[in-house]
Amino acid sequence: MSRGVNGLTIAVPRGALMTEALDLLDTLGIDTSEVRSNDRKLLFRDVGIVTMRPSDVPTYVESGAADIGITGKDVLMEQSEREVYELLDLGFGRCVMVLASVAGDDAGAEALRRLGVMRVATKYRKIAMRHFERTGRQAEIVEVKGSVELAPLTGMVDTIVDLTATGTTLRENGLVVREEIAVSTARLIANPVAHKLKAAAIDDVLERLRAT
Ligand SMILES: Nc1ncnc2c1ncn2[C@@H]1O[C@H](COP(=O)(O)OP(=O)(O)OP(=O)(O)O)[C@@H](O)[C@H]1O
Numbered sequence: 001m002s003r004g005v006n007g008l009t010i011a012v013p014r015g016a017l018m019t020e021a022l023d024l025l026d027t028l029g030i031d032t033s034e035v036r037s038n039d040r041k042l043l044f045r046d047v048g049i050v051t052m053r054p055s056d057v058p059t060y061v062e063s064g065a066a067d068i069g070i071t072g073k074d075v076l077m078e079q080s081e082r083e084v085y086e087l088l089d090l091g092f093g094r095c096v097m098v099l100a101s102v103a104g105d106d107a108g109a110e111a112l113r114r115l116g117v118m119r120v121a122t123k124y125r126k127i128a129m130r131h132f133e134r135t136g137r138q139a140e141i142v143e144v145k146g147s148v149e150l151a152p153l154t155g156m157v158d159t160i161v162d163l164t165a166t167g168t169t170l171r172e173n174g175l176v177v178r179e180e181i182a183v184s185t186a187r188l189i190a191n192p193v194a195h196k197l198k199a200a201a202i203d204d205v206l207e208r209l210r211a212t
């Protein structure tokens with residue numbers, strides 16, 4: 001499957017990053033109209049696009065099912081064991097990985113600074129573990145699949161590690177940022193073998209994206 005731009009297959013994230021990812025592919029001359037108008041179909045052979053959840057993009061690119069792909073830096077940090085090359089910061093999809101807890105809970109805020117074991121809810125186990133290790137604290141991670149903000153409100157955990165962009169979700173749930181862990185934007189990644197065997201094609205895409 002390789003009839004897209006320069007014969008490359010591109011993994012495109014569905015969801016929050018999709019529209020801007022497709023806008024970028026438009027600038028490469030790819031016709032993304034069918035992708036935009038069909039939110040159930042996943043594979044668009046004629047334009048070399050495969051669509052998936054952002055967290056699956058590294059899997060498809062690592063395996064070579066896609067030559068290149070677009071996903072968030074947060075996903076790449078969480079899946080740091082994946083053998084993919086990160087080629088370019090695409091600038092869009094900016095959000096911040098934060099540690100947050102219930103507003104006004106000064107005892108809770110103080111607990112974050114001391115050395116006891118914190119209970120932390122997150123979708124990002126590795127990022128959270130690394131942050132606690134780096135800052136010399138211990139954490140018990142409770143993995144949830146989404147709506148992480150609920151966990152401290154029910155008393156299940158002391159704090160969360162999650163993404164924030166506008167801050168609305170935290171505010172609406174009475175949570176405040178205690179620590180900033182990392183900034184995330186969308187990145188272009190490549191399969192290492194494709195990067196060698198299709199170097200000219202990938203370099204050309206890279207140059208054209210850099211120019212936009
Ligand atoms: N406000 C935001 N909140 C969360 N993620 C954002 C935000 N803005 C941009 N992003 C980016 O979009 C990605 C998440 O997109 P989306 O919420 O559509 O996926 P998801 O349904 O959570 O999928 P997955 O299960 O793969 O994480 C994040 O990994 C991040 O890189």
Ligand SMILES: O=P(O)(O)OC[C@H]1O[C@H](OP(=O)(O)OP(=O)(O)O)[C@H](O)[C@@H]1O
Nearest residue numbers: 146147148162163164165166167168169
């Ligand atoms: O600061 P804001 O602009 O409010 O955005 C942040 C929210 O967006 C994301 O959730 P998403 O919609 O991806 O759902 P999720 O809870 O399933 O991760 C993230 O997990 C926060 O909950």
